Amino acid sequence: MECIFFRCTLPRKREEWQVESMAMGEFELIRNFFSSLGIGRDDVTLGVGDDCALLTVPQGKQLAVTMDSLVSGVHFQPDVDPAALGYKALAVNLSDLAAMGAEPAWFTLALTLPESDTQWLAEFSRGMGELAVCHGVALVGGDTTRGPLTITIQAQGFLPAGQALLRSGAHVGDLVYTTGTLGDAGLALCDQLSKTPEKPTFPELIRRLERPEPRVAAGRALREFASSAIDISDGLLADLGHILEASGVGADIHLDALPLSPPVRAAIKSAGDWSIPLASGDDYELCFTLPPGMATRLDEISKSLQLSMTRIGEIGLEPGLRCWLDRDTLWKPQDSGYLHFYADD
Ligand SMILES: [Mg+2]
Incomplete structure (x- = not known):
């Protein structure tokens, strides 16, 4: 792990390239923005500022580790x-921790920038920082270089040993649930891309696209009794498909x-x-399976978190995965791009 922000401790070739392309003053400037991002935590013995961070995993806990990259022009518009x-960038990583039932703790950030823009x-x-503080996580290290705008985050969280929510735990007879609502971010993106002035995007939908709420509390609460879980980043069909594949089962969705x-x-x-709620992705809700007979307990959790679970x-x-329009009619997807796990009758 490279944990020094904008200091030249990299191999000589890259170091020279960095110094050549960004003035040292800029490195210091950038470092100022990230040296104390998030909250201070007792389990961080040493954070940003040396070759490695020194971190302590609590006794009896496992470390859950995830990583995601966002690339300009691929995952977001350059003028976002x-x-x-x-x-x-942080939310999508916390969402992966939520899907395992983990409690977020730390993260590292690799930032590739076309230029050093102070205001940006x-x-x-x-x-x-807003989201980091909200979830009590600390930035403990990172790296930067010059190039096309790309943000890569690795996030770490804690789990009681052996209690992670896995994709492989679904059983025949379990019920399939999802948190929140589906397709909001996909519809916002469609509206933004179509840019039709007569069809304004609802502000609430834009918020769902740009500031998704990682379902960390829900993941933690579900850990004790859900049989499997995943976060919906690629659309319900694709992500529930991952559960079915890992668990060796099928599903019927209404x-x-x-x-x-x-x-x-x-x-x-x-x-x-x-296809908007089924396949457009970027929802960052949790799809999970539940053994029958848990509905009352789930209702209590849903109420206490003020989060719908349907x-x-x-x-x-x-x-396979079958989507029913009504009791007798199967829905046929129009786009074959996400048919990998869709059952053909
Ligand atoms: Mg995921």
């Missing part, structure tokens, strides 16, 4: 609000049960296409 980008960096670090916001419901009605289907023995 930098505060939202900083927020989201101030906003980017502010957005990232489209009329999907939790949808009014704009997504309207978009489905006008386009006659369910039953959308069942796990079955027959392999």
Whole structure:
């Protein structure tokens, strides 16, 4: 792990390249934005500022580790609000920790920048810091270089040993649930890309796209009784497909049960296409399976977290994922890009 921000401790070739392309004053400036991002934690013996961070994992806990990259032009528009980008880069990683039921603790950041823009960096670090403080995590190290804008974060969290929520735990007879609503971010992105002035994007949908709320508390609460879980980053079909594949089971999903916001419901009605809530991704809700008989307990958790948890289907023995429009009619996807796990009748 390279844990020094903008200091030249890299191999000579890269060091020379960095010094050549960014003045040392700029390195110091950038370092200022990130040297104390997030909260101070007792388990960080040494954070940003040396070759490595020194961290302590509590006794009896396992370390959950995840990493995600966001690339300009691939995962976000180059002119996106930098505060939202900083927020989201951390949020997608915390969402992966949430999917395992882990409690976020630390993260490292690798930042590739086309130039050193003070205002952009101030906003980017502010957005990232907001979420870091909100979830009690600390930035403990990182690296930077010059190049096309790319943000890579590795996040670490704690789990009681042996209690992680895995993709492989679903059983025949389990019920399939999802938190929140599906397709909001996908619809916001469609609206942004189509840029039709007569069709303004709802502010709430933009918030769902740019500032997704990682379901950390839900993941932690579900850890004790859900049989499997995943976060919906690539769309319900793809991500539930990962659970089915890892668990060696199939599922039936009832489209009329999907939790949808009014704009997504309207978009489905006008386009006659369910791919927005099923396949557009970026939802960062949790899809999980639950042994039958847990509905009352789940209701209590949903109420205490003020987060909806909706039953959308069942796990079955027959392999594949079937989406039902009604009792007798199977939905046929129009886009074959996400059909990898879709069952053909
Ligand atoms: Mg994930």
